[in-house]
Amino acid sequence: MTVILELKNVTKAYDAYKVVDEFNFQVKQGELRCLLGPNGAGKTTTIDLITGRQKSTSGNIIFNGRDITGQREDKIARQGVGRKFQVPAVFRELTVRENLQVAFSRNTDPFANMFRMGRKGGLERLRQVIEIVGLQERLGEVGGNLSHGETQWLEIGMVLTQNPKLLLMDEPTAGMTEQETQKTSEIFNRLKGEHTLVVVEHDMAFVREIADIITLMHLGKTLAEGPMGVVEKDPKVREVYLGSEGITDAA
């Protein structure tokens, strides 16, 4: 399988403090990778660096064979990187349907879009995405009226509508109830294989449900990488998670 995303010695430093420190990271096409780590490990910063929200201090980020280091967010997004935010971000005054229409962003030129009616574009995609994330009953509702879980699904749906080669999900189950988390893991298991995903997550039960390989970050570096069973037995990992309990209980 080909490598779709590669971070080479990526560093993000604020003065002397390195949030991400010579970080190396590879994701293969079609993989679902979980990015774990205690608070302050640099997970969200890593996502920010990949998507261009923050600029790295040094190192290179290669996506789909091209160096995207330091490019503008929308340019990176147009090359096929989708992102779900930690705090769910949807367009609150627009309906669910309009949210998804905006997310169908194959053509992003303002003048071209003046001659396009939102409705027709991406109908087929809308149908597929709604089938994955649900929300059939909520299409006419404005984004601001959705429950927390629905908002998370809508944002996942928007990122899917964008049809990116790589999906970066920052804590997709944050604040969800158990049933909602269950449904979300079903969604993710359906996406596996078809899409390449990097998921930042704290919920270990959820990670166990979905992950093939996990990468454990600590102080901006990789502490351990491999299948769940291997990583949780790693003595270095146990040390980071305060003694002998291991990551399972610490989460």
Added chain:
Amino acid sequence: MQRANLYHDKRAQWAVYLVFFGILAIIPLWMGDPFTMNQYARYGVFGMLALSVSLVWGYGGILSLGQGIAFGMAAYGMGATMQMQYQDPVNDPIPSFMLTNELEALPTVWEPFWNTSVGIILAVSIPVLFFIIFGILMFQARIAGAFVAIMTLAMLGAWYSMAYDMQPFTAGFNGISPPSAFVAFGVEVDPYSNMIYWVSLGVLAVLTLGAKALLQTKFGTIVQAIRDDPERARFLGYNVAYYQIVLFALSGLIAAFAGLVWVMITQFVSPTSLDIFFSITFVIWAAVGGRMSLFGAIFGAMFINAAQSYVGDEFQATWLIILGAVFIVVVRFAPKGLAGLFEYALGFVPYRVRETPQSRTDVPSPSE
């Protein structure tokens, strides 16, 4: 059955717009009084200004207090055009205010205004060009919210001072009063006639329906998405600054047309057209009427100005206080303005979303 409210029915909206402009168009048939027509033509201009604020602020989330810049620039362009229509190239080539300011030749910047078409094109395109440049400076730097308000206000102040200080070119505080009415294609647009009213209303109608149609395209939806969450839109691949610049320039275009028509109506342009308070009142009109509704904003502008005209003299001195109080009440209790109250009221009217073949088939139902 979602968000089932007649207010959101696009056909009903278009019908309301057409009926509204239809009724306004026939007003002169029973109210032919020239002074009233001049007054109502002014309301048309206020409607354009509120429209421009609604587009940029209500839909784009860009709180510009500087729409007066485009209005004033276009007003000066139109003032110059009308002044030069009056001047004679051979016998009387220099406007009298320039002579009193000891200019011996017509300034080069005034030369193009000898030609009416060129003058009109400049009066509209220069403000738009300025809005593009100003927009690039602000939005590329991702300036938003209150900072946009402050920058646009400061820029307006700068243009006001410039108009005030460049007396030989602008007649300073006195302003330019073209002695004769505007003539287009050999027809005189008498500022006290039914024609001026129809010109003003016609421009307002075209701009409004154009803006309404634009907002129903995907561009319109994206612009509103950017208003709600620019960051989210950016990560979907949209160049947010580009969209904001285009929208800002379009709002400038509308305000420029307002300036153009204003000088046809008043035959006068002075730094007051760039007055800071005047520009802020556009925002109040739009807020009271409902900034997230083009119709609401236009109605707000007309309603407030008509109210001011008809409340009687005893209220004129305290009008600003009344207006301020109304603004505060609206912002606090009805953030969507009169249009929002109307939307709320329509929520009680039974209404079914039309079942079109498309709305039935575009999404699989849960049972499938």
